[in-house]
Amino acid sequence: MSALTLENVEVIYDKVFLAIKGVSLEVGKGEMVALLGSNGAGKSTTLKAISGLLGPERGLVTRGDVTWDGQSLLGRGAPERVASGLVHVLEGRRIFGHLTPDENLIAAWRGGNSGRFNELRDQVYTYFPRLKERIKSKAGYLSGGEQQMLAIGRALMTEPRLIMLDEPSLGLSPLLVQEIFGIIQEINAREHLSVLLVEQNAAATLDIVSRAYLIENGQIVMSGSAEVLKANPDVQDFYLGGAGKVDYRNVKHYRRRKRWLA
Amino acid sequence: MAYFLELLINGALTGLMYSLAALGFVLIYKSAGVPNLAQGAVVMTAAYVVWIMVSSGVPLWIAIPAGMAVMFAFGLVVERLLLRRMVGQPVIMVVMLTLGLEILLRGLVPGLLGSTPRSLDLGIGFAPVILGDVFINRTYLVGGTIALLLVGASLLFFRTRIGTKLRAVSDDHVSSWAVGISVERAIGISWGLAGVTAVVAGVLWGSAQGVDWTLSMLLFPAVAVVILGGIDSIPGVLVGGILVGVLGSVIPGYLDSYVGGGTRDVVTSLIILLTIMVRPYGIFGREDIERI
Numbered sequence: 001m002s003a004l005t006l007e008n009v010e011v012i013y014d015k016v017f018l019a020i021k022g023v024s025l026e027v028g029k030g031e032m033v034a035l036l037g038s039n040g041a042g043k044s045t046t047l048k049a050i051s052g053l054l055g056p057e058r059g060l061v062t063r064g065d066v067t068w069d070g071q072s073l074l075g076r077g078a079p080e081r082v083a084s085g086l087v088h089v090l091e092g093r094r095i096f097g098h099l100t101p102d103e104n105l106i107a108a109w110r111g112g113n114s115g116r117f118n119e120l121r122d123q124v125y126t127y128f129p130r131l132k133e134r135i136k137s138k139a140g141y142l143s144g145g146e147q148q149m150l151a152i153g154r155a156l157m158t159e160p161r162l163i164m165l166d167e168p169s170l171g172l173s174p175l176l177v178q179e180i181f182g183i184i185q186e187i188n189a190r191e192h193l194s195v196l197l198v199e200q201n202a203a204a205t206l207d208i209v210s211r212a213y214l215i216e217n218g219q220i221v222m223s224g225s226a227e228v229l230k231a232n233p234d235v236q237d238f239y240l241g242g243a244g245k246v247d248y249r250n251v252k253h254y255r256r257r258k259r260w261l262a
Numbered sequence: 263m264a265y266f267l268e269l270l271i272n273g274a275l276t277g278l279m280y281s282l283a284a285l286g287f288v289l290i291y292k293s294a295g296v297p298n299l300a301q302g303a304v305v306m307t308a309a310y311v312v313w314i315m316v317s318s319g320v321p322l323w324i325a326i327p328a329g330m331a332v333m334f335a336f337g338l339v340v341e342r343l344l345l346r347r348m349v350g351q352p353v354i355m356v357v358m359l360t361l362g363l364e365i366l367l368r369g370l371v372p373g374l375l376g377s378t379p380r381s382l383d384l385g386i387g388f389a390p391v392i393l394g395d396v397f398i399n400r401t402y403l404v405g406g407t408i409a410l411l412l413v414g415a416s417l418l419f420f421r422t423r424i425g426t427k428l429r430a431v432s433d434d435h436v437s438s439w440a441v442g443i444s445v446e447r448a449i450g451i452s453w454g455l456a457g458v459t460a461v462v463a464g465v466l467w468g469s470a471q472g473v474d475w476t477l478s479m480l481l482f483p484a485v486a487v488v489i490l491g492g493i494d495s496i497p498g499v500l501v502g503g504i505l506v507g508v509l510g511s512v513i514p515g516y517l518d519s520y521v522g523g524g525t526r527d528v529v530t531s532l533i534i535l536l537t538i539m540v541r542p543y544g545i546f547g548r549e550d551i552e553r554i
Contacts, residue, residue, distance in 0.1 A: 056349055056436055082442025094437035096430045098548055106423060107430035108441035158442050 003029045003194055004050065004086075004162055009064035011045050011054060019045040020218040022064065027162060030192040032185070034205045034226075036239060037215035043198040044091055046215070047164050050196075051088035052078040068162075083110065085161035091170065091198075093147040097140025101131050101150050104139055108157040124153035127183055145176040152180070156187070162194040163187075169201045177201065181208050202239035206230050214239075221260045234259050264395035269515040270508060272399055277487075277507015278406035279470075281499045282463040284484040284491075285409075285416060286456030292420065292494045293428030293452035295435070296345075296353060299360040302481025303367035304457060308333050309464030309473045310375050313382050322384065326465060333457030341450035349435070349445070364481065372475040379472035386469065405466040409503070412462060417496050419455075428452055432494065483510070486530045490537045492547025501545060506533055 004027040011020045020042040027033045037043045048054045049061050052073065066073045073081055096104050105124060109117050125132045128149040134142055139150055148168055155163055165184065169177040185208050188195050199205040206212060206226045214222040214235065222229065229235050238258060283305050290298040298304075311332050315325035344363065348356050386404050390397040419425045431438045431448040438445050467477055483506055491502025514525040537544060 051440060053436060053439055056439075077444075078439035079442045079444045082440070087442070088440045090437055090440050094434055094440070096433040096437070098433050099426065099429060103426050104430070106426045107438075107443065109423075110442060112423070154441055 003027060003069060004196070005065075005067045006046070006050070007065045007067070009046070009049055009066060010062050011042075011049050011059050012062045013045075013054075013057065013059045015058075015060075018218065019059065020049070020215075023215065023218070023220055024064075025213050025220065025223070027194050027196050029161075030188070030194055031211070032188050032195040032197065032209045034197045034199055034209040034212040035215055036199055036202050036205060036212055036229075038200060041215045042218040043215055044166055045218075047088055047166050047196070047198055050081075050164060051086060052076060052081045053088065053090075082158050082160075085159070086164070087155040087158045087160040087162070088164045089151050089155045089166060089168065091166035093144070093151045095139045095142075095147050095150045095154065097138065099139055100136060101139050101142070101153075102135055104150055104154050105157050108154045110158065120157055120159065124156055127156075127187065128153050144171050145173075145180070148172065148176075148180060149183075152184070152187075160193065162196065164196045164198070166198045167200065168197070169199060169204060174204075177204055181205075184208070202235070206240075216258075221258075265515070266512070268396045268398075269512045271396060272402060273508040273511025274504050275399065275402035275406035275507070276511060277503040277505065278409040278500070279402060279463070279466060279503075280480070280483045280487050280507055281413060281503030282405065282409045282459065282466065283480040284487040284499050284503060285412060285459045285496075286463070287484055287488050288491075288494060288496060288499050289416065289456045289459065290452045291432070291488070292496070293425075293432050294345075294449040295432035296348075296356040296449075297360065297493070298453075298456065299357060299481065299485075300340075300363040300367065301456065301460070301484055302478035303364045303371070304333070304336075305460045305464045305467065305480055306473075306475060306477035307336070307367055307371050307464075308457065308460040309382065309468035309477050310371050312461060312465050313380050313468065313473045314375065316382060317380070326461060329461045329465070330458045333461050334454035335457075337453030337455070337457035338450045341446065341453050345449055345453070346446055364478065368475055368478045377475060379474040379476075380468075382465065382468040382473050384465065384469040399470075401466065401470045405470070408462060408466065410500070412459060413496060413500050416459075420496065424451070482527070483530055486533045488544070489534050490544055492544030494548055495544065495546035498544055498546035506530065509533065 006023055006025045008022045008024055009020060010022055013019055023046055035043050035046060050066055054060060061074055068084060068086060096107060105121055111117065130146055131149055131153060134146060142150060168180055181204055184195060187193055197205060197209060206229060209226050211225050212229050213220050286304065287298050287301045308329060312325050312329040315328060316322060344359055348359060386401050389400065391400055391403055420429060427443050428448050431443060431445050435445050464477060467480060486506050487499060487502040490505060491498025510526045510529050513529050517525045
């Protein structure tokens with residue numbers, strides 16, 4: 001049974017701009033799913049529709065439904081959705097820059113001063129030992145990779161059952177991307193946490209997820225298991241940077257059309 | 263020398279009382295991330311609220327806590343009715359909104375409750391405290407001490423769990439929502455707390471100069487204090503307050519007799535201007551952290 005379901009969701013910004021046009025997707029319990037697409041395809045909008053963060057950008061879900069554990073999320077505020085076990089790690093990390101890493105974790109913790117808090121915090125520091133070394137400095141001065149780790153750690157403090165990550169690889173070196181993806185995989189396996197990973201970096205993403213959706217111009221154009229997508233020649237050409245060697249002498253001088261647009 | 267000392271000490275104490283009025287400004291900025299240009303009128307309203315209760319026979323020790331409760335509720339109502347609509351809007355909208363609220367309250371409250379100055383007796387007494395040759399205003403002495411205590415309490419408050427959440431909200435509204443912090447509630451609480459500090463400021467200033475609309479003029483020195491001290495810094499309120507108070511007392515003390523008075527406001531404006539030119543984020547204010 002799937003935990004999160006989007007049915008034909010349509011989002012309009014400022015009452016005129018149609019950002020996503022009927023997106024349907026599912027994330028099962030403990031499953032790791034990716035949503036791939038290029039800039040402006042509607043990936044972040046889809047996540048914000050789930051986490052309830054469209055309001056400040058004057059966006060609105062105008063059609064379709066988002067259900068979580070069989071209940072509709074529409075009409076609930078963002079904090080309420082977080083309390084129900086969904087958490088969204090925003091694009092660009094967005095940590096609380098003037099707070100220390102520790103205070104970032106405190107801010108995200110809902111309960112009082114209990115043993116559970118210390119447990120969770122220790123857990124976060126076990127996943128990301130590097131954060132512990134920087135415990136005294138303001139989070140704004142952490143490196144990009146450390147900030148991303150903090151953003152994920154902060155989200156874990158809400159005790160989620162589904163974590164949505166918006167481009168965690170943004171602006172990070174390939175080595176760091178590998179490290180962070182490895183940790184995401186570990187968290188997914190160890191805590192049976194569902195993961196919805198939004199990425200442009202298809203190559204690295206398809207290696208760690210079990211299923212993926214491909215979104216273009218606000219519509220899901222393809223979905224399937226990671227292997228199937230990886231093997232698809234169009235995905236290879238447009239998202240994986242070409243599969244084999246390219247013989248540049250024979251490169252045709254027109255842009256190949258994506259087959260799914262036909 | 264005694265004259266100078268007197269100006270200095272009374273100036274510093276007045277400055278601490280400015281800090282009291284400015285504290286609400288910083289509380290809101292530090293937790294909601296918006297400037298509150300209505301703080302002057304909120305202080306005035308708080309003074310009126312306490313005065314009404316006292317004049318209808320409620321003893322002071324009940325009237326002040328009750329006034330705090332009323333002003334906390336007032337802050338929550340302001341958030342619910344006005345600020346909640348401003349979510350996601352540019353900061354300038356909030357600036358204009360709070361300025362509008364200031365003007366509205368300045369007219370409305372004295373209009374409804376009477377604009378002649380009312381006296382609010384705290385039982386502090388008016389006889390100055392005499393230290394050697396120096397005369398110290400007794401109300402200012404009490405006010406300055408209370409300001410120190412309140413600033414200390416605010417410092418501690420921002421170390422608590424709720425305080426940390428409020429600071430997180432001032433950093434980034436959207437990521438606060440994303441981790442489940444209710445930004446609306448946080449802003450409401452910060453306005454409520456600003457209302458509570460306004461009661462203290464309003465009562466002390468009201469007993470020093472009477473309760474009428476001129477209490478809202480405290481906005482001007484309060485803004486100077488927060489700009490000088492740093493708009494989101496609690497220690498800045500203290501240091502900024504003392505500096506504004508001392509400069510606004512010593513300089514007019516020597517200059518007023520030559521130019522015929524009124525230099526205090528000039529000094530205050532100069533403090534605002536010079537700070538913005540030389541150190542825009544104030545003495546203790548945080549700089550924006552920019553990483554590339």
